[in-house]
Amino acid sequence: xxxxxxxxxxxxxxxxxxxxxxxxxxxxxxxxxxxxxxxxxxxxxxxxxxxxxxxxxxxxxxxxxxxxxxxxxxxxxxxxxxxxxxxxxxxxxxxxxxxxxxxxxxxxxxxxxxxxxxxxxxxxxxxxxxxxxxxxxxxxxxxxxxxxxxxxxxxxxxxxxxxxxxxxxxxxxxxxxxxxxxxxxxxxxxxxxxxxxxxxxxxxxxxxxxxxxxxxxxxxxxxxxxxxxxxxxxxxxxxxxxxxxxxxxxxxxxxxxxxxxxxxxxxxxxxxxxxxxxxxxxxxxxxxxxxxxxxxxxxxxxxxxxxxxxxxxxxxxxxxxxxxxxxxxxxxxxxxxxx
Amino acid sequence: xxxxxxxxxxxxxxxxxxxxxxxxxxxxxxxxxxxxxxxxxxxxxxxxxxxxxxxxxxxxxxxxxxxxxxxxxxxxxxxxxxxxxxxxxxxxxxxxxxxxxxxxxxxxxxxxxxxxxxxxxxxxxxxxxxxxxxxxxxxxxxxxxxxxxxxxxxxxxxxxxxxxxxxxxxxxxxxxxxxxxxxxxxxxxxxxxxxxxxxxxxxxxxxxxxxxxxxxxxxxxxxxxxxxxxxxxxxxxxxxxxxxxxxxx
Numbered sequence: 380x381x382x383x384x385x386x387x388x389x390x391x392x393x394x395x396x397x398x399x400x401x402x403x404x405x406x407x408x409x410x411x412x413x414x415x416x417x418x419x420x421x422x423x424x425x426x427x428x429x430x431x432x433x434x435x436x437x438x439x440x441x442x443x444x445x446x447x448x449x450x451x452x453x454x455x456x457x458x459x460x461x462x463x464x465x466x467x468x469x470x471x472x473x474x475x476x477x478x479x480x481x482x483x484x485x486x487x488x489x490x491x492x493x494x495x496x497x498x499x500x501x502x503x504x505x506x507x508x509x510x511x512x513x514x515x516x517x518x519x520x521x522x523x524x525x526x527x528x529x530x531x532x533x534x535x536x537x538x539x540x541x542x543x544x545x546x547x548x549x550x551x552x553x554x555x556x557x558x559x560x561x562x563x564x565x566x567x568x569x570x571x572x573x574x575x576x577x578x579x580x581x582x583x584x585x586x587x588x589x590x591x592x593x594x595x596x597x598x599x600x601x602x603x604x605x606x607x608x609x610x611x612x613x614x615x616x617x618x619x620x621x622x623x624x625x626x627x628x629x630x631x632x633x634x635x636x637x638x639x640x641x642x643x644x645x646x647x648x649x650x651x652x653x654x655x656x657x658x659x660x661x662x663x664x665x666x667x668x669x670x671x672x673x674x675x676x677x678x679x680x681x682x683x684x685x686x687x688x689x690x691x692x693x694x695x696x697x698x699x700x701x702x703x704x705x706x707x708x709x710x711x712x713x714x715x716x717x718x
Numbered sequence: 719x720x721x722x723x724x725x726x727x728x729x730x731x732x733x734x735x736x737x738x739x740x741x742x743x744x745x746x747x748x749x750x751x752x753x754x755x756x757x758x759x760x761x762x763x764x765x766x767x768x769x770x771x772x773x774x775x776x777x778x779x780x781x782x783x784x785x786x787x788x789x790x791x792x793x794x795x796x797x798x799x800x801x802x803x804x805x806x807x808x809x810x811x812x813x814x815x816x817x818x819x820x821x822x823x824x825x826x827x828x829x830x831x832x833x834x835x836x837x838x839x840x841x842x843x844x845x846x847x848x849x850x851x852x853x854x855x856x857x858x859x860x861x862x863x864x865x866x867x868x869x870x871x872x873x874x875x876x877x878x879x880x881x882x883x884x885x886x887x888x889x890x891x892x893x894x895x896x897x898x899x900x901x902x903x904x905x906x907x908x909x910x911x912x913x914x915x916x917x918x919x920x921x922x923x924x925x926x927x928x929x930x931x932x933x934x935x936x937x938x939x940x941x942x943x944x945x946x947x948x949x950x951x952x953x954x955x956x957x958x959x960x961x962x963x964x965x966x967x
Contacts, residue, residue: 388825554812556812557808558829715780
């Protein structure tokens with residue numbers, strides 16, 4: 380009864396606050412769209428300046444989609460210094476001499492790979508390997524790879540912020556003290572918040588997931604309802620952590636200051652960046668971060684098409700984190716009323 | 719032992735016994751003893767920072783004494799089941815600014831378990847009382863300071879509590895409305911409600927049945943306005959307050 384009143388109140392507050400609704404739904408959609416443009420998966424075609432090279436090599440480079448520009452020796456180094464080309468190739472005594480611009484390692488890598496391909500003797504042409512993909516597919520874009528993590532991250536980030544600020548407002552405006560002067564029990568507040576924001580985040584999560592899959596065409600071969608389940612749980616975890624953290628902030632600005640501590644490290648450890656070269660004990664930090672489980676589950680569902688059996692452990696952990704912080708929230712309210 | 723205690727408490731609605739309160743190392747209330755009988759308006763008078771709000775918060779069950787006890791209706795506070803019997807109006811307007819007045823009062827009323835027709839009827843009654851019936855659908859952020867005060871008062875009254883605790887209820891309310899609010903408080907008192915009011919408006923003080931003067935966390939004088947004036951040979955409460963304030967030093 381009282382829980383229901385809190386749920387209705389939270390939904391009414393959100394309904395009166397169009398900007399927050401916009402922030403929670405449109406902002407993730409906007410950023411996801413931008414990222415899908417940036418990481419659309421097309422390969423980089425290096426620009427190579429040629430001073431002197433055999434015509435067969437130049438043709439091979441052009442076959443591999445390199446952009447070739449011919450220079451005299453002086454012009455070439457000038458162009459390189461202006462970053463107009465990524466590399467210069469000059470054959471001296473039949474040996475290719477490559478000068479790289481070098482400020483972007485990934486561009487340097489692709490030039491070296493290209494030149495190696497072009498200068499290789501075509502001896503092993505018969506032994507072309509037969510490639511099959513266990514997961515993913517040829518020309519899979521990097522957005523397909525980290526899109527699932529981003530869905531989880533944006534849901535987490537915006538729910539953390541909005542729920543935290545909202546509960547903080549309840550503390551600073553005195554309404555928390557006021558509702559605690561009624562027979563309301565502490566767990567009823569916490570549950571009310573969970574269900575109120577929960578109802579809203581179901582809509583939010585579903586919209587974001589639907590948009591990413593159907594409009595941005597992010598790779599998705601698993602069950603949509605499992606994706607929704609994991610995103611909603613991610614939102615619930617963000618909600619319970621956000622409301623808990625708000626106890627340590629005195630105003631909205633201080634709440635924002637928690638983002639670099641609570642949210643940003645989770646992004647690094649959630650799988651957005653490859654951590655396999657990191658030492659093992661550092662890698663294991665990820666296992667203390669809720670977003671790691673959310674990202675793991677979403678990737679397994681969307682890219683690898685795994686079912687309930689493979690993500691149930693992640694789901695269980697997320698559920699436990701959520702319950703843990705809920706209990707902590709109920710205890711933290713003792714600061715405002717002892718019973 | 720148990721019987722003795724309860725018989726001792728019978729006659730009073732609220733009993734504050736040897737209450738001390740500290741926030742960290744700073745002690746804000748010193749050995750407060752106060753008995754408040756049923757059907758009375760008691761005014762707590764004192765400058766801001768004197769500890770009035772802390773005392774009423776303990777009576778309202780939101781805060782807890784460092785030592786000593788508070789009894790309400792013969793039961794020791796804080797107790798959840800007693801919270802229903804109290805209407806509390808805080809010093810700051812604890813309202814949801816983005817909600818309308820109606821949504822606010824409906825929310826708080828449901829915290830006290832009101833619902834259905836009873837809820838609607840009570841809302842229209844109390845909103846009429848504070849003269850806000852025409853502004854029910856307005857968002858609270860469009861309210862003036864006085865209107866917010868009145869809405870807070872309406873919310874404190876909505877569940878017809880036998881005990882009313884009002885922390886500076888008439889700040890920012892014009893004299894005409896203030897008069898009608900006091901008339902209503904008298905009506906409530908006569909029908910059995912016990913009312914605690916904190917104030918530093920001197921002309922309001924005379925309207926209370928009893929007064930408690932608080933200064934620097936100590937209860938320096940208790941009695942009816944006439945008694946307090948008589949005991950201190952003063953013609954006004956203000957003079958009496960200065961007299962007791964000086965005497966306590």
